[in-house]
Amino acid sequence: MFNKDIIVEIFKEIAKTMDENKALLTELDAAIGDADHGINMTKGFTAVKNKLESIAEEDCSAILKTVAMTFISTTGGASGPLFGTAFLKASSSVVGKDALSNDDLLLLFESAIKGIQMRGKAQKGEKTMLDSLIPAYDAMKKSLDIGDSLIDALNKAEIAALEGVEFTKTIIATKGRASYLSERSIGHQDPGATSCYLILKTINNVLKNRESLVE
Amino acid sequence: MFNKDIIVEIFKEIAKTMDENKALLTELDAAIGDADHGINMTKGFTAVKNKLESIAEEDCSAILKTVAMTFISTTGGASGPLFGTAFLKASSSVVGKDALSNDDLLLLFESAIKGIQMRGKAQKGEKTMLDSLIPAYDAMKKSLDIGDSLIDALNKAEIAALEGVEFTKTIIATKGRASYLSERSIGHQDPGATSCYLILKTINNVLKNRESLVE
Amino acid sequence: MKKLINNPANVVNEMLEGIVSAHPDYVKRVVGFDVLQRTHSSKKVGLISGGGSGHEPSHGGFVGKGMLDAAVAGDVFTSPTPDQVFEGIKAADNGKGVLLVIKNYTGDILNFEMAAELAEADGIKVEQVVVNDDIAVEDSTYTTGRRGTAGTVFIHKIAGAAAERGQNITSVKKVAEKVISNVRTMGMSLSSCTIPAVGKPGFVLAEDEMEIGLGIHGEPGIRKEKIKSADEITSELVKKIINDLQLQKNDEVAVMINGLGATPLMELYIVNNKVNAIIKEMGVNIHKTIVGNYMTALEMAGCSITVIKLDAELKELLDDVADTPAYKQF
Amino acid sequence: MKKLINNPANVVNEMLEGIVSAHPDYVKRVVGFDVLQRTHSSKKVGLISGGGSGHEPSHGGFVGKGMLDAAVAGDVFTSPTPDQVFEGIKAADNGKGVLLVIKNYTGDILNFEMAAELAEADGIKVEQVVVNDDIAVEDSTYTTGRRGTAGTVFIHKIAGAAAERGQNITSVKKVAEKVISNVRTMGMSLSSCTIPAVGKPGFVLAEDEMEIGLGIHGEPGIRKEKIKSADEITSELVKKIINDLQLQKNDEVAVMINGLGATPLMELYIVNNKVNAIIKEMGVNIHKTIVGNYMTALEMAGCSITVIKLDAELKELLDDVADTPAYKQF
């Protein structure tokens, strides 16, 4: 059901989403960082998109690995290595597969988060991308555990991610550039958490679209 | 009639006038120069004023010499040496005198102008202080020649100086900082010509005041 | 946004070309990469630094004798990618190992770390130090910690001298770490700056406001307040540094008054006048003072003050000859 | 007006104190005057320069080995008074005569001239040269003529080297005159600047405007126009210089890309990238390029480009060692 075509399509759509949200992400970063998060994400995912044609024939793992390497070698900043490592670990978790089961997807998501944590040494609650990703993963897992469909599970993940983004407004940053602001970081939402929410939302939209085509 | 007391009073009043017109002169200089003419004139004449107490007992020439040296050593810029030299030459023209006749005053004025021309190598029509001074001198001389009172002569000089200031708006600067602007200097009135007009006007006011006190 | 640029997307490339054509005796470009490398390399431990662009003359300006062997330039305010840094490491390597001077930013650390992994896999001996001289932010093991700012220039100078003297990588690293533990910086700004690709300033200050404790990326500081006199501002910054360094009478220091990009040298010297007075009054000896634009944030107006506590070793190395485009010492 | 200052009336004094305390090995202050003098003088022709303040590092930053012996600082943008310059001349005199390097402004000329008269009356041999490198203004015998701007730094460097070599005052003056007749500058700005005592900018530019051909005193230029790309602006400035200098294939030049105070080094290097391309394409050899803030106008944003045509003598002198706070050459 979740095959490599979808992965390719998802990354194309993510590139579009980032481009549309470039100004928003940059503005969020201007408030508590260095005003480049929108630029970084657009740069990385545009490079990924441009690479996709040449790799669409590979398996899921190979596709994700290329995505990772492309992202790492074009983005820079904190998000380059963090998202890059996430994709790299995701890639390693699905070696040799042309399609992914729900369990595969959960493992992939978990591996991605672990990759980010290995690189960035951050926990939930430090006002980073993890604050939308971890709740999203938890919600997805719980939803699949109780037998929900993938679409429903991803819907719940998206909602949890958005709540996570909202939550970042209430806390002090202790990791990343925003940590230099101490108390002044309160009241602002984290750009990286926001882009992770946008990614989840995009994945969801792609799936919903496919679903409706099938029906 | 024109004794050294008046000279001392005149310089006190000039200091006041410059202070009141500091912003105006600076603004005029900002348009075609380097925005410091008001500062320069205030600096110079304030120093002169502060020096006056200690020299009020000297003769006219000595007073003017101290004025000159004080002005030269505090003002800087183009106006420092130009006004300074004017006062120096004026001083040399009235050596040993405690009071000045109308002829003395004419000679003093002429010497001052010649001093400026010697230093600055400028002619009338180059958009400098000479454009208010020379017409003023000419008007004063002509007026005294036809038998006008000093007050009347100075009144005519003041009017001529103001016309000279107006005239500077119509011409291109070929001397001083404004000359770097070429055509762009047209339409702006010359700061130095303006301060010379203000000086004449102040002299006039001092005399008129005395007159009215006498009457 | 008013800038003397062509296309925001090309600023780093054109700048690097401009540096190389201005200083061909000092630096050359690693073909195809945003890396400047010493024109004349020598058999010594390599020193490499880098980070986002926009901090010029950092870091390319410090490539040369007695300082860096290579500098890697990321996009404006964005740390360079691992492959760029890897290329820099290769350029700096003369077989004696390479020391990476990293400023403490998540992005810099992660990208340089990944590059170090690539280099090690390639058989290059790599060591790293992380500069965290900015005391605006409280330090804590649970946070990202303090930023690396202008103090980095002292690492380049002093560790660079150690490498130039032929010390091995272990002792060059030790020297660098000694500098790091003895250098502190604190900054302030009067205006923000604009990343070319963004087109508008990172923050806005009113005509009577300043930011205290800001970094070098157009990010806000720790506090916004009403502007004060140079002496008052300087006193606050210096006193914080003195406390943090626990400076004592008879200590010996070097000082850097660093302009953030748009600050007239006149103002930096006015600041130095006060810094000098405060430090000398304590009975602390100022061995050397450096005043100018060394670690900038594009066209930001403001300055940072850096103080390094010197011992005999650091002092001697600081005094060693250096010859780079942006820092020369006889 | 946002400035890191205390009292507008004290900026020059505090700056001079800040310079002296930063660079005691290079400069000391003539007590009671706004004059900086070489800390270690030597028996050679003295070179003195100066003018209004606000152009830092000009001129005090160039006092030192191989350049100036003394520099006189007037108020901001106001040439110093004759008694100050006279004191500078005395400080620069080592019995071999003193060469005055004067920029072509009425104020500078008149005040330096009067000082020269005082010095001559005092038995000091004094010679003068007048720098007029700025080609923005058309030259004419009936006008004040062209201004002296960034090209002045080349006079300091090259005539300074001649003096340091022990040449007598006649030949040092001849060298200075040769430099003057071979150096040309043209500038532009993106913003104005504010004299501390005035408190508001000399002119105002809209967000999309620039001034072409302006000087270094916050004065307007010869033309206000819509801002263009760095390459377009650079081409216009350089081509004007090339024409005026009548540069030919196989000529040899040195180039200075000078920041006016608030221009990021990144932009200066982007400008240099284009300058370099244009000049090299002509088959002209660039012997040396200097990029940085050398002759500024407080916090003005913009730059000037200076080109000097070199012959064997000028080239050799340009390459001589110089060691001053603001300009060092090995």
Ligand SMILES: Nc1ncnc2c1ncn2[C@@H]1O[C@H](COP(=O)(O)OP(=O)(O)O)[C@@H](O)[C@H]1O
């Ligand atoms: N240690 C970390 N772990 C996880 N995410 C982090 C960490 N540090 C920063 N981030 C994320 O990175 C985002 C900033 O990314 P970006 O602006 O692209 O990089 P930079 O901070 O280098 O400019 C933050 O909003 C935050 O979500």
Ligand SMILES: Nc1ncnc2c1ncn2[C@@H]1O[C@H](COP(=O)(O)OP(=O)(O)O)[C@@H](O)[C@H]1O
């Ligand atoms: N050569 C000259 N002869 C006479 N007056 C001159 C000459 N050059 C300049 N001036 C006068 O000096 C005025 C400018 O004075 P000021 O602003 O104090 O000096 P600066 O130009 O040095 O800043 C001009 O407005 C002009 O009237």
Ligand SMILES: [Mg+2]
């Ligand atoms: Mg960022």
Ligand SMILES: [Mg+2]
């Ligand atoms: Mg003026």
Ligand SMILES: [Mg+2]
């Ligand atoms: Mg960044």
Ligand SMILES: [Mg+2]
């Ligand atoms: Mg002036």
